[in-house]
Structures are given as C-alpha cells and as structure tokens.
Amino acid sequence: MTTIPTPRKPWAATPKDRVRDLAILIGALVFTYYFVEITPMNGKLAYFSIFFLVYATFSGTYQGIKRGSAAAKDAIVNSIVVVGAVATLIPIGSILATVISKGYKGISFNLFTTDMSMATPTDPLTNGGILHAISGTLIMVLIALIISVPLGILTALYMTEIKGRFMRPIKFLVQAMSGVPSVVAGLFILSAILYPITKSFSGFMGALALSILMIPTIARTSEEVLLLIPSDLREAGVALGGTQWRTVAMIVLPAARSGLITAMILGVARIAGETAPLLLLTGGGDKVNGNPFSGPFGSLPYYIWKSFNSGSEEAITRAWAGLLVLIVIILILFISARSLSSRKVKR
C-alpha cells in the first residue's frame, strides 16, 4: 500500500519571505512618516507619493542585493503596477466612503415612505422623505427600458445577423451616439417634443431623453454579445430548415440571453444617475406622481441637485442620503447583472 504524501506548494512564499516582505512594507511606512515630518511637505498626497518611492526603492534594493539587477527591476515594476491599481481605487473608495459617512445620517424609515410635498428644506429629518424621487427614478428607468431594449437589440441584430448595407454607417452612428452629452439629449427632447407638442414637463419626456442615452449602450453591448455566439449555431439552425428569423429567435437570442440581460443592466446603470436632461424636462415635483404623462415628476438626481442648492443643513444631509440610495440602487443592479451573467457558467 502506498502512502499518500501531504500536498505542498513548494513555489509559495515561505513564512520567512512573508516576514521579510512585511518588514520592507513597515520599514517603508515608518521611513515615509518621518521623512514627511522632517521635510516641509505635508498632506495625504505627499505621504502617498513618498511611500510609493520609498517602497519601490526598498524592495528594489533588497531584491537587487539578494538576486541581482533583473530581480530589482522586476520588484520596481511590480510596485509601479500595484500603485497604479491603488491609485485607481482611491477616488472610488473615497467617493463611497464620503457618501456613506455623510448619507447614513439622513437614512430613516420615513425617508422611504414619505415625499417632500409636506416638508420644507429646513424641516428636521424626521419630516419628509424621498419616496417621490425613488419612485420617479424607477418609473422613468422602466419606461426607458421598454423603449430602449427592443430598439437596442434590433439595432444589434441588424449589425450582427443581417449585416446589411447600412451596417457601417449605423455602427459609426451608434458609437458616436454613445458619446452624446446627456444635456444634448435633454435639449433635443425639449426642442423637438416638449415645446412644440406636449408643452408641459413630465416623466415621460425625461424617459425619452434617457432612452436616447441608453440605446447606444444596449446596442453596442448586445452587438458584442451576439458576435460571441459561434456562427456554427446559426449554420446548424439554418441547416435544420429554419429561416433566418426563426434561427435568430430560437437559437441565437436564447444563447445570448445572459449577455443581453447584462447589456440591459449596463444601460440602466448608464442612465440611472443622469441629471441634466431631467432638470430640463421633468419639472421635478416634490410629490409622489404615479402618472409619468402629466405633472412634475421627481427623480433622485433632481432631488439631490435641488437639495444641495437649497443650502440648509437638513437639505444637504437629505441630498447625501439621496446619493447613498442612488448608489445602492446602481450597486444592486451591477451585482444582479454579474450574478445573472455568471449563472450560465455553472451549468
């Protein structure tokens, strides 16, 4: 009978290596602290940049002494890469931390159950809420989804399945459209529909402008997803006697389903926080309005903008709370997008 050896990882860092790495890190931290203290520099940026230089020098020198100049270069490049990644995370982490620390004070039960119709900006936080803004944003996003998903996916199908004569110009336009500033979309709806036709603010006008911003995102993402579907499947469908349309509907689209859902959610995340078109088009009411076709329509971005503008301490706290709610909504969407698109891998 053979004895089974214990599994090992001979390539992994030994405890001794780890202690050494930690020593270099702590040494760099301590050195940075005193260096900044004794020189006229100060501030977070100074700490960060000095620490980076010191850490790169320390680990580079150590590896250089230990294993030669190639290892030293490797260690320095390594620390540059780490710093790049950290530098990207700092603003994101800092935004999240600020929003959470300032926003949580405004979070209360009544925030989600009442609107601002009976409250003034200077009212205490126990009075009034953002139900109108949450419901407004959700309704407008829903309308924008209903408009954009079919249009976006059909555009993507034209580019991947029909590959018609206008494919190149359409592709170019879709790409260009994804760079349209949101205020332009708002002004377009204002001048093309609101002023000449409806002549009044409404949630639907806002949703139309949001659709203009959402369609390119959905079309481009869907196009990429559909291009990933192997052409074998299309050929197999047609070889079985299916028409092109039935092959697309029965095989291509179902095979791309999770990717198309991701495209939808990316589209929602693109527009959920858009502010400029809503300022122009919705009128931004303070009351819960279930009818997107008439009357001023609240939304989270509008509410945040308005509360910051009003300047009172309570209003500003409410604005931070609104921001927190908006970020949490977008975060939930992203997480659900990721879990939906990864579910496919499991089976």
Add this chain to the structure above:
Amino acid sequence: MTSAEMLTPENPKVLGTGLEARGVHAWFGKNHVLSDINLNFAAGTVTALIGPSGCGKSTFIRTINRMHEFIPTAAMAGEVFLDGKDVYASGTDVTKIRLKIGMVFQKPNPFPSMTIGENVLSGLKLAQLKVPNKDDLLEECLTRAGLWKEVKDRLSAHGGSLSGGQQQRLCIARSLAVAPQVLLMDEPCSALDPGSTLRIEETIRELSDSMTIVIVTHNMQQAARVSDYTAFFLSDGGPGEMIETAPTSEIFSRPKDKRTEDYVTGRFG
C-alpha cells in the same frame, strides 16, 4: 446493379434515384475553388469524399444543401438534383431543401440554450413541423443515433453536459428528427476520440438503410469502413477537381488514377 455503374453520371438508369451533382463549380470571390464536379449518389448508399485539405470537399457538400451561399462572397455554377429537381432552380424554397438534406458539422454544435430533448426536436420547431408523438420521435432519433441508452434518464440536462462524442451523436439525432432523405457529414469524427468515432461509424452504417449519406473524411480507414463508394478530390494549386470515383473497395485496391493511388497509399496528402 453493379456498383461501378452507379457512380457514372452518364448512366441514365440511376438518374433521379437520389442525389446528383452536375457540373458543379464554386467560387469565393474571384477564387475558383471547385471545378466541374459530376457525382451521382444513389439512394441508400454511403459515399465518402476523400482528398487533401483545401481541395474543396467541404465546399462541395455545402453546395448540395445550399449552405455555400452563406458566405457573402460565394458563387456557384452547375446543378444539384434531388429527386430530379434542381435545388438551385428559381422559386425553390431553400428551407425545404435543407429539411430534405440534413447536415452534421465538423465540430459538435448542440444548441446551448436547449436541453438534450429540446435539441433533438429543435428542427421541428425551427421548420414549424408538427408530429403526432414527440416522445416517440425523440426516442427513435436518439436510438438511431446510438445515444438513447446513455441519455434516456437525463433528457432535460443541457446538451453541453455531454462528452464530445455524445454531442456529435446528439447532432446526428437532431438531423434525423426532420426525416431527411440525404445526410451530409462534414468530417463528423475529426474532433472525436477513437471510441466515439467507432460509435458514429456504426450509426452511419445503420442509417444508410434509410437515407443517402455523403461523408467528408480525412481518415482513409474510416472511408474504407463506412462507405460504399469513394470519390477522390484533389487540387493541384488550381480549383479542386474530382479525380476518380468508384466503389470503395476498388478505390483502395486498384485505383485507376496514379494520383489516387499515391493518396490512398499515403504517399502524399
């Protein structure tokens, strides 16, 4: 009927009994890839197309079920008769042609969004056909493809959960469900291990009782094992041509053309 007569296109006795290609040429853009192919496939036989890579075998079978036109730059000339009717005649419903001439591809390609059972019956849905009893058809197709025993307890599992060889037999079962007269197989075993290859070869032998099979293969032993007739294709830098066609035993024992002999004995290609 002697088998030697069967494959001569000039022989009027066998015209119209199965499938016939007459003067088929094919192009991709300006590139002439296939020149003047005349082949007759008698009903209920297995014909192997052999020849080095790039000689147009796959292109040829794709002209038979009109999959050739899927490539945007493709063009063709000639006629392909199925039951005496040219599949390229104007007014022909191409989806009906593909229903009668099924195809199995080189790489197994079960539909990923469908279960094993749905995959088998997918042709019916795609072509909007009605059958009285789907369960019977499902069992029959999977049995004929030699897969029933392995999958009967997990018909609602996804096609992707099968092994490569099983997936290919699933694709064969899928083609059988729409009851084709002709089955084209484009190197169906090239991605499979020897055991799966053997199973598929058995399947081909069994199917040949009820349909005409055309199989492209790079495996000479496979051609010898499964086919009644063999056609040798070759391209000498120009468009691919059909050099010789004969009953398989003759092609392998006493080929008429020197190039065929060199190829089947492994001297080139």
